[in-house]
Amino acid sequence: MQQKYHLQCVACGHVTSDFGEWFTQNQQCPDCGSKHSEVWYTSDYEELSQIIHQRVESFWQYFPFLPLSDPSNIITCIEGGIPIERWGFLEEFAKEQYNLNIEVHVCRNDLNGGTGTFKDVSASLAASLFKEYGIEQYCVASTGNTATSYATYLSMAGVNCSVFLPDNALKASEAFISAYGQQVFRVKGDYTKTKVIASGYSKTNHILMSNGNIDPIRVEAKKTMVFEWLRQLGRIPDVYIQAVSGGTGPIAIDKGVREIQSVYPGLRNPRFLFIQPDKCDPMVQAWEKAERENFPAGFENEYPTIDNPDTEIPTLATGHPTSYPILAKLAKAVGGSFVRINESGIADNARLVAFERQVMLGPASAVCMAGFFESLKKGLIHDGETVLLNIGEGVRRSPEFVDKMIYTTKMVDSVDECQPHTMSSYREQLWKAVLVN
Numbered sequence: 001m002q003q004k005y006h007l008q009c010v011a012c013g014h015v016t017s018d019f020g021e022w023f024t025q026n027q028q029c030p031d032c033g034s035k036h037s038e039v040w041y042t043s044d045y046e047e048l049s050q051i052i053h054q055r056v057e058s059f060w061q062y063f064p065f066l067p068l069s070d071p072s073n074i075i076t077c078i079e080g081g082i083p084i085e086r087w088g089f090l091e092e093f094a095k096e097q098y099n100l101n102i103e104v105h106v107c108r109n110d111l112n113g114g115t116g117t118f119k120d121v122s123a124s125l126a127a128s129l130f131k132e133y134g135i136e137q138y139c140v141a142s143t144g145n146t147a148t149s150y151a152t153y154l155s156m157a158g159v160n161c162s163v164f165l166p167d168n169a170l171k172a173s174e175a176f177i178s179a180y181g182q183q184v185f186r187v188k189g190d191y192t193k194t195k196v197i198a199s200g201y202s203k204t205n206h207i208l209m210s211n212g213n214i215d216p217i218r219v220e221a222k223k224t225m226v227f228e229w230l231r232q233l234g235r236i237p238d239v240y241i242q243a244v245s246g247g248t249g250p251i252a253i254d255k256g257v258r259e260i261q262s263v264y265p266g267l268r269n270p271r272f273l274f275i276q277p278d279k280c281d282p283m284v285q286a287w288e289k290a291e292r293e294n295f296p297a298g299f300e301n302e303y304p305t306i307d308n309p310d311t312e313i314p315t316l317a318t319g320h321p322t323s324y325p326i327l328a329k330l331a332k333a334v335g336g337s338f339v340r341i342n343e344s345g346i347a348d349n350a351r352l353v354a355f356e357r358q359v360m361l362g363p364a365s366a367v368c369m370a371g372f373f374e375s376l377k378k379g380l381i382h383d384g385e386t387v388l389l390n391i392g393e394g395v396r397r398s399p400e401f402v403d404k405m406i407y408t409t410k411m412v413d414s415v416d417e418c419q420p421h422t423m424s425s426y427r428e429q430l431w432k433a434v435l436v437n
Helices: 019-024 046-051 059-065 090-097 119-132 144-158 169-177 191-205 217-224 224-234 248-259 282-292 323-335 343-355 363-375 399-405 425-437
Strands: 007-009 037-041 084-086 102-109 137-143 160-166 183-187 241-244 273-275 337-341 386-391
Touching: 007 169, 007 386, 019 119, 037 248, 046 059, 046 224, 059 119, 059 137, 059 224, 084 224, 090 102, 090 363, 119 144, 119 217, 137 144, 137 191, 144 160, 144 169, 160 169, 160 191, 169 183, 169 399, 183 191, 191 386, 217 224, 217 248, 224 248, 248 323, 273 282, 273 363, 282 323, 282 337, 323 337, 337 343, 337 363, 343 363, 343 399, 343 425, 363 386
Parallel strands: 102 386, 137 160, 160 183, 241 273, 241 386, 273 337
Antiparallel strands: 007 037, 084 102
16 A cells, blocks of 8 residues: 655655654654655645535545545544625725725634644644554643643543643633643743753653654644635635734645645735734744844844743743744745734724624734734735634633723613613724724
């Protein structure tokens, strides 16, 4: 039987036969030591065009283009086949305020069947691969969402998962992980220190650890969003907006596009707009410096480090952005950008979406939404374009954020103080707050 796939080192080209061998190599190239390998397939890509014209329930319907050999090993909660919604109220705003005729589509990862985050597809593939190759122990360092997803899916696969969280991670993340019987180490320090301790634990105990944003498991799972764009939109969007902490999403998009260009030769990456809050924005700082210097050779390798970032969005609190070199080159190649938003205004964006669409965003998703408005303000979105917002999580992943949705309550002492209301007055109030930011 022909091998379904292999991994190839991005740095030196060394070929690893499958994930079983990849795991025995401690998830790195045995020749040059690079942890960055990509998966390539012998599958017939004509089959992809057939799947794209079918109804898809989960990303596992793209099984021929995922690195699992036996479908009986699939661990799934029905994730990845989520509908892409068109949000007309954002289109109307762009027309009224900027005279732009654009289409705005939103990928709502809160609809995923696992933990309701962008991380569920990766965790599903990881759990399935670990089941296929008999992996019993794994560890992950995370700001919250990845850890929660992995704890959930690995529990389903019977894999012991040790999770390392920085001390500012949400209690909700810790609670979910503990509830599934997985081990939590809350590190007295930021995410950078958390990764160092997790790496030491991995080496000391000979336990596999996630390779972060270039992890081929995560990349292969998330590349399927490209397939979903073709299935649901019939094309690649012109503009892709995402809040970034690490940035596996755009790395996976680029891989997905390159993978299928042989059958879709005109396919190109969207223009990437990466959003960060002003209290943890090392990538934006690096990009702005590169812009001022007219992007000198090697610009992508220069970026600042923020120790213990003072942000209220723990899932975006990556002060040492080691994936910036990859993201910066992707953005530069397509005329993209890195955009800073005002963290203090994200609740206003979340309230607006809840009012207009009855969708409760989590804080990182609200950052993405704020990034859309800021991108319009900066002229980064052009007339006639199709824009896709990838919102990462719903509010159930961050119950502390729910309190910030309260804005219509009035304290009363008698019936005389109670008057009927009109929602139109609230709409005006909400839009005004967003425009101020």
